[in-house]
Amino acid sequence: MGGQVFRSVRGPGVAFVVLVLLTALADVVVAGWVWHVRAVLDGYLDGRVSDAEIERTLAAGTLIDLPVVGLYLAAGVLFIVWLWRARSNAELIAPHEHNYRKSWAIWGWLPIVNLWIPRRYTLDIWRTSRPLTDVGRRHSVVNWWWGLFLTSQALERIAGRVLANGETLEAFTGGAALATVAALLGVPAAVLAVVLVRQISDWQSTPGFLAPVELLSQPLVGLAPVDLGHRPPTIVAPPRDDPRWSRPE
DSSP: OTTTOOOOOOHHHHHHHHHHHHHHHHHHHHHHHHHHHHHHHHHHHHTTTOHHHHHHHHHHHHHHHHHHHHHHHHHHHHHHHHHHHHHHHHHHHHHHSSSSOOHHHHHHTTTTTTTHHHHHHHHHHHHHOOOOOOSSSSSSHHHHHHHHHHHHHHHHHHHHHHHHHHHHHHHHHHHHHHHHHHHHHHHHHHHHHHHHHHHHHHHHHHHTTOOOGOOOOOOOOOOOOEEEEEEEEOOOOOTTTTTGGGOOO
């Protein structure tokens, strides 16, 4: 743990909150656009929509996908940065209370292991950052966030495959319905992500968040928000039996 210093999590936390809410909004917009495409396809099959119009609609859908993917990537990177910094701070007060090494903030998002490691990793930070006096916040917020997030992501991937490979209007309608459910589940998942990020950030930014005293002497870094208090001055009195301190008669 030598060399570690307290670093504020508020900056990346606030940036992540903004982006994760934007991704939730973008998912809802995309779901609405999918239904619009479905209506255009219906019109095309009925002969009410021309080839040029349907091509423009599909091309516009591709342009919409690009910024959504960018939002997801940016939000993911910021969440990893926030996780890394929050974990570093949590290690200052509980270095042995974590199930995975700090580097799993990155590697934990690889396929297969990303089904459980991010939840466990975040839960360890939650438990070690929560003050002993705070009994009102249960870690169920982490479980609900992770469950809704996984479900939303799974449905979104299934919907994408159905929409890409479906050859009938009925198949496209089923994909649109799955995309809508995924987007609706993504909204509470994003809200819970905001709750847990803000809560952990508040705990780690509150005066009294415990950190070793020697960390406060590190140069060029922000000081940990600890309440050191003021010690009374130590008064040293001369020994009574020492003749050197005797008053001359």
